[in-house]
Amino acid sequence: MNDMSNDSYVTEDGRTIGGVVMEMKNITLRFGGVKAITDISFDIREGEIRAIIGPNGAGKSSMLNVISGFYVPQEGEVWYKGRKRPPMKPYEVAQQGIARTFQNIALFEGMTVLDNVMTGRIRQMQAGLLSQALWRGKAEREEIENRAQVEKIIDFLEIQHIRKTPVGRLPYGLKKRVELARALAAEPSILLLDEPMAGMNVEEKEDMSRFILDVNDEFGTTIALIEHDMGVVMDLSDRVVVMDYGKKIGDGTPSEVRSNQAVIDAYLGVAHD
Amino acid sequence: MPEQLVFAMEVFLNGLMAGVLYALVALGFVLIYKASGIFNFAQGVMALFAAMTLVGIQNGQIPFAPLINATLGTNAHFFGWNLPSAISLPLTVGVMILLAWAVQRFVFRHLVGQEPIILFMATIGLAYFLEGVADLMWGSEIKKLDFCLTAETCLPQGINLAIDEATYNWFGYGFFIDNLDITAAIVAVLLVGALVAFSQYTKHGRAMRAVADDHQAALSVGISLDFIWVLVWSVAGFVALVAGIMWGAKSGVQFSLSLIALKALPVLMLGGFTSIPGAIVGGLIIGVGEKLFEFAIGPMVGGATENWFAYVLALLFLVFRPQGLFGEKIIERV
Numbered sequence: 001m002n003d004m005s006n007d008s009y010v011t012e013d014g015r016t017i018g019g020v021v022m023e024m025k026n027i028t029l030r031f032g033g034v035k036a037i038t039d040i041s042f043d044i045r046e047g048e049i050r051a052i053i054g055p056n057g058a059g060k061s062s063m064l065n066v067i068s069g070f071y072v073p074q075e076g077e078v079w080y081k082g083r084k085r086p087p088m089k090p091y092e093v094a095q096q097g098i099a100r101t102f103q104n105i106a107l108f109e110g111m112t113v114l115d116n117v118m119t120g121r122i123r124q125m126q127a128g129l130l131s132q133a134l135w136r137g138k139a140e141r142e143e144i145e146n147r148a149q150v151e152k153i154i155d156f157l158e159i160q161h162i163r164k165t166p167v168g169r170l171p172y173g174l175k176k177r178v179e180l181a182r183a184l185a186a187e188p189s190i191l192l193l194d195e196p197m198a199g200m201n202v203e204e205k206e207d208m209s210r211f212i213l214d215v216n217d218e219f220g221t222t223i224a225l226i227e228h229d230m231g232v233v234m235d236l237s238d239r240v241v242v243m244d245y246g247k248k249i250g251d252g253t254p255s256e257v258r259s260n261q262a263v264i265d266a267y268l269g270v271a272h273d
Numbered sequence: 274m275p276e277q278l279v280f281a282m283e284v285f286l287n288g289l290m291a292g293v294l295y296a297l298v299a300l301g302f303v304l305i306y307k308a309s310g311i312f313n314f315a316q317g318v319m320a321l322f323a324a325m326t327l328v329g330i331q332n333g334q335i336p337f338a339p340l341i342n343a344t345l346g347t348n349a350h351f352f353g354w355n356l357p358s359a360i361s362l363p364l365t366v367g368v369m370i371l372l373a374w375a376v377q378r379f380v381f382r383h384l385v386g387q388e389p390i391i392l393f394m395a396t397i398g399l400a401y402f403l404e405g406v407a408d409l410m411w412g413s414e415i416k417k418l419d420f421c422l423t424a425e426t427c428l429p430q431g432i433n434l435a436i437d438e439a440t441y442n443w444f445g446y447g448f449f450i451d452n453l454d455i456t457a458a459i460v461a462v463l464l465v466g467a468l469v470a471f472s473q474y475t476k477h478g479r480a481m482r483a484v485a486d487d488h489q490a491a492l493s494v495g496i497s498l499d500f501i502w503v504l505v506w507s508v509a510g511f512v513a514l515v516a517g518i519m520w521g522a523k524s525g526v527q528f529s530l531s532l533i534a535l536k537a538l539p540v541l542m543l544g545g546f547t548s549i550p551g552a553i554v555g556g557l558i559i560g561v562g563e564k565l566f567e568f569a570i571g572p573m574v575g576g577a578t579e580n581w582f583a584y585v586l587a588l589l590f591l592v593f594r595p596q597g598l599f600g601e602k603i604i605e606r607v
Contacts, residue, residue, distance in 0.1 A: 068493065094495030106490035108483050119483045119494045125476040129504075132475035133467075139475060182494065 011048070011238045012253060018046030020079075021222055022067070022190060027076035029062055036062040037073065038246045044190060049216055050224045051233045054243035055266070060226045061103060063243070064194050067224065068100045069093030081189070095123055099188035101179045103195040103226075109168035113159060113178050114150065116167055120185030121146040150185055156218070157181045157211060173204040177211065184215060191215070193225035197232055205229070209236055234258065242266070276446070283440075283448040284568040285561055290454030292560020293461045294523075297516040298533050299540040299552040300465065301509045306546050308485045308505040311381070311392045315400035317534020319372075319510055322407045324517030324526045326368050328418050329411040330361040336410045359422045369510030370503075372403075377503045385498075404531060413528065418521035428522050429456055457519040464515060465553060468508070481505060539587035545597030554598060559583045 008018050022044040029037040037059045044050045052060045065071040066078070069090040078085040080096065094100075099120070108116050124146060127139035135143075154160055157177055162170060167178055176196065183191055196212065197205045209232055215221050227233045233240060234254040242250035242263045250256075250263040257263055298320060305313045313319075329336065333352040342348055380395055421427035429452035441447035472478035483491045484501045491498065520530055536559070544555025563582040571578045590597065 070492075089497070090492040091495050091497045094493055100493050102489070102493070106487050106493065108486035108490060110486050111479075111482055115479060115482070119479055119491075119496075122476055122480060123495050127476065129477060132477055133471060135470070135474065142476070143474060186494065 008045075012255070015047070015238075017048045017238060020044070021046050021081060023079040024063075024067070025077040025079065027063070027066060027073045027078070029059075029066060029071055029073045035246050037066070037243075039076075040241075040243070040246075040248045041076075042241045042248065042251055044222060044224050045239075046222055047216070047220050048222060048238040049212070049236055050222075051237035051240045052224065052226050052243060053228075053230070053233050053240055057245075058243040059246040060243055061194060062246075064100070064192055064224070064226055067093075067190075068098055068192055094186070097123070097186070097189035098192065099183035099186040099190075100192035101176070101183050101194055101196060103198055105172075105175050105179055107167045107175055107179055107182070110166060112164050112166055113170075113181075114154070114163045116178055117150045117154060117181045117185050118146065120182040121150060123186050124149075153181050153185050156214070157184070173200055173207075176200070176204075176208065180208075180211065180215075184219070184221070187219075189222060191221050191223045193223060195226055195228065197227060197229055205232060212236060279444045279446050281565065281568060283446075283450075284564045286448060286450060287454070288561035288564030289557055290450065290458060290560070291564060292557035293454070293458045294516070294519055294556075295533075295536055295540050295559055296553045296556025297457070297461050297464075297512065297519065298537040299544065299556055300468075300549065301512040301516065302537055302541055303544075303546065303549055303552045304468075304509045304512065305505055308481050309381070309392075309502055310389060311396060312389070312546070313509065314393065314396040314534070315403055316509065316513060316537070317531040318400045318403045318407070319369075319513035320517035320520065320533065321526070321528065321530040322372070322403050322517075323365060323369055323510065323514035324418060324521040324530060325407050325411045325416070327358070327361050327365045327420075327514070327518065328416045328521070328526050330364050331356050331358065331419075332416075334411060339412070340409060357423050358420050362422075365514055366511060369514055370507045373506030373510050374503050376506055377499065381502065382499065400531070404528070408528075415525045415527040416521075418518065418526050420518055420522055428453060428518075430522070451523075453519070453522055460515060460519070461553075464512065465549065469549065477501070477504060536583060539583040541597070542587035542590050543597055545599045548597070548599035551597055551599030559586065562586060 008016055010016050020043045023041075024043070025041050027037055027040045028035065040063065052063055054060050062071060066073050069088045069092065072087050080098075088096075108119065111119075125142045127137075127142050131137050131139040154163060157180060159174065159177055159181060162174060162178075167175060170178065180193070180196070183193075193212070197208050200208065212223060212225070213236065216223055225237070227236075237254060239252060240250070240254055240257045241248060242257055242260070244266040249266055250260040252260070298316065301316045301319070302313060305311055305316070328334075333354040333356065335341065335349055335352060338350045342350075376399065380399060381392070384392055384395060419427060431452055433450045433452045433455060436450045437447035472482055480491070480496045480501055481504065483494070483496060484498055488498060491501075516533075517526075517530065520533055524530075540552060540555040540559050542555075543558055544551025544553070563579045566582045567576070567578045
């Protein structure tokens with residue numbers, strides 16, 4: 001399971017997963033003298049739900065920030081769609097089709113849900129400034145087409161009733177869902193979710209799990225997520241990377257990871273069953 | 274109708290017209306402040322610079338002529354042409370876009386993430402720098418601005434006879450309303466309408482609002498902050514140009530034009546720094562307020578109240594409603 005071949009594989013629930021979309025090769029990230037990530041390699045395959053787990057401070061969020069271009073690692077290479085990725089600004093990474101959500105939610109609070117989700121479509125909109133200024137031709141067409149796409153996503157994530165509400169007024173759980181909608185609107189090649197269920201109650205967590213699975217199922221979106229909640233991760237994901245103190249200590253299917261002694265020691269050792 | 278009331282009505286209308294011009298300047302401030310959190314002290318100088326550039330191009334002035342003549346020993350001042358505004362306007366817009374790019378590239382790009390006070394100080398520096406450049410480039414004499422798209426279609430000036438006649442028939446007293454002011458009001462309304470539509474219904478308009486709201490989130494959906502800031506400064510430059518043309522046509526293109534920025538400050542205090550409608554309403558209130566105050570109270574205190582009325586009003590707002598009429602109330606959640 002942990003080989004680097006480009007063959008597809010079949011998941012535990014019988015879905016066929018495609019080739020490698022993204023590969024992290026020997027990534028090392030330092031902040032001054034502190035090593036946040038030490039020599040980590042793993043891959044993300046098309047159509048799978050890939051989880052990165054680990055205790056607090058393991059470097060999971062740093063890893064996500066490396067993928068989305070917010071941090072540039074000192075060592076190692078990021079390969080995306082078969083090409084080595086040069087150092088890039090976060091907005092360039094986003095334009096390449098890597099969408100993300102944030103642990104602490106980064107939405108445009110003053111804008112409506114609809115406008116927030118529309119910003120996700122910026123990648124798809126190509127009209128020039130002049131065309132936009134005059135609102136003629138391409139700009140007008142694009143605006144209408146993309147609006148229709150956005151409405152579909154809003155329906156899919158069941159947030160129609162708050163379409164025109166400014167995001168700042170929404171409760172936490174709904175904000176998380178709007179953020180997911182905005183990321184999804186970009187039709188990303190990889191969707192990065194930074195703790196999608198952090199701070200949610202049981203019901204909201206179940207909703208979110210369902211949406212993540214539905215998104216993967218319906219659109220075939222490749223998803224990489226970070227999560228604290230072990231139960232959720234094991235149910236959701238096809239393959240799991242386990243990090244501890246910035247190092248990779250396990251990689252494989254949920255059942256493989258569960259029986260990995262290093263993982264049990266570092267992370268699951270406290271379980272009483 | 275009593276005579277005093279009729280006079281007051283005329284004063285009120287003229288106040289509205291003056292207010293539109295204040296609002297135009299305030300609008301430029303709001304645009305930049307919303308998108309980048311920078312309070313642009315140079316907005317007034319930008320209006321001056323834009324107006325001088327427009328006139329300079331129209332009159333065929335050679336930019337930096339004194340400097341060139343001093344170094345090369347030549348004596349050239351004019352290219353010897355007279356361009357209609359239909360040509361000088363797009364050229365000036367180009368210059369303002371170039372200025373926006375330069376400001377972002379050489380100043381604010383290096384100050385990303387700094388304290389607001391440092392950004393503010395940078396704009397003060399920018400204001401003086403730009404004033405110097407404008408002086409060096411186009412000279413410091415007062416210039417007349419004739420804004421004529423072609424030889425015949427010029428900005429109208431002088432008394433509006435239709436209003437004069439109509440009011441004379443109604444009240445037995447003809448109002449003096451300047452055609453230029455009416456044009457300015459129409460242009461301002463169109464400009465604001467266009468800006469609002471742009472920010473609501475286009476990709477880059479939405480991106481502008483997004484950047485104003487949250488930088489990190491904007492990056493994550495693929496918005497280049499650098500590009501949006503250049504865009505915002507360009508739009509502010511364009512608004513400055515419109516304000517510069519209107520003020521310049523009214524009172525000549527001269528260096529005191531940059532001081533209209535000071536009149537925009539009380540407008541912002543009233544309207545709130547983050548609200549485009551606020552800038553408009555604030556401008557109108559200040560315009561009407563200072564004219565009516567001068568009319569009603571002025572004679573009792575020896576006149577010249579227009580110089581301070583706006584600031585006193587702003588002071589009252591600062592004390593009782595610091596976020597302005599339309600500004601977002603700042604609520605810190607604990």
